[in-house]
Amino acid sequence: MKIVTVVGARPQFIKAAMVSHELRKTHHEVLVHTGQHYDCQMSQVFFDELDIPEPNYNLGIGSDSHARQTARAMMALEEVLLKENPDMLLVYGDTNSTLAAALTASKMGIRIAHVEAGPRMFDMTVPEEVNRVVTDHLSTLLFAPTQTSAENLAKEGITGGVHLTGDVMYDAFLKYAPIASGKSRILERLGLHQKGYAYVTVHRARNTDDPIRLRAIVRALIDLDTRLVLPVHPRTRKSLEAAGLCRELASASHVTLSEPVGYLDSLMLTMEARTIVTDSGGLQREAYFAQVPCLTLDDATPWPETIACGWNTLVPCMSNTLTEVVQVPRCCDGYPPLFGNGGAAQSIARLIGSLA
């Protein structure tokens, strides 16, 4: 079977790394990078560390407004799909690259397989929610990472083609966590002690693009009485600079800001943290995989199962509770296998093959 896989952003490189290797055992994969993420630390570092095959195409679409970014990707993808004429399009997650690829393929009558189908925040003001819902409704094969995701699809009337495979991010964690432990020197480099710091990431548009909300987050971080490590997403750096908050945050003696780190360093920071403070969907799950308590800087999460068992806590950004929540020891109710058994990529490759 000939499959065109479309990736474009950091989390998709990690997911594709796992599936590509399985897929290529029996299928012909053409890998397309839209170029949505392009800085070395947002893109190439993942290809190098996870040994992802060189993309056959890089569309170079870069950054822009939602409409322009999505439209540019669609125009370029249409040409690729016309030329390659694949049996199936494979997409991941919920970015504008995902949406662009799904819309383009569906209008061309190409079947779509969606990895990470079904997570929902039930809030259509979140750009990723629009991307997830539309992509799911256009897909022929839907790979749900969790039981809740599969149930969400059923509630929207999508039952055909849905497979509960588990989460490919968990596959990646199981494979790369021991490699990170052996190779990463990030703790030494930043002078960190095991379980002596919180790993912080912030990049959701609704946290970064509203200066009042961003200021509230920065103040809460400055007030924390814990060593913090914060690799700064380029979107966030831009917003911090525009709001005049960069220097304030950087000058707090307990805060270490850095460029985005590679995947192995990120895993290391995750595994050895005392707490994770984040708005990242990936990091919320990785915190769970590593059995590290997580505080999610948002009003809702597409991963409610991590909340239900006590490992994750929502901290609405406009509240002053971050300090209190960080100090309180977490009470975690067991460690159920919410994200599968590490064989998601294998199942996905097999299920795609069964459609041939």
Ligand code: UD1
């Ligand atoms: C995108 C996804 C989000 C995902 C995140 C992963 C959408 C709508 N959002 O958000 O779901 O969680 O990726 O990190 O697709 N920039 C650079 N260099 C880069 C990439 C981006 O400087 O390599 C800057 C640009 O100023 C750009 C901004 O970051 O405008 C935002 O980038 P964009 O890809 O539009 O969205 P993300 O916030 O990265």
Ligand code: UDP
């Ligand atoms: N990540 C990384 N370096 C960083 C921050 C994150 O390698 O500086 C990894 C981490 O594994 C995370 C993944 O990138 O789960 C996903 O990225 P992000 O948080 O940007 O996207 P989301 O999962 O929220 O869509």
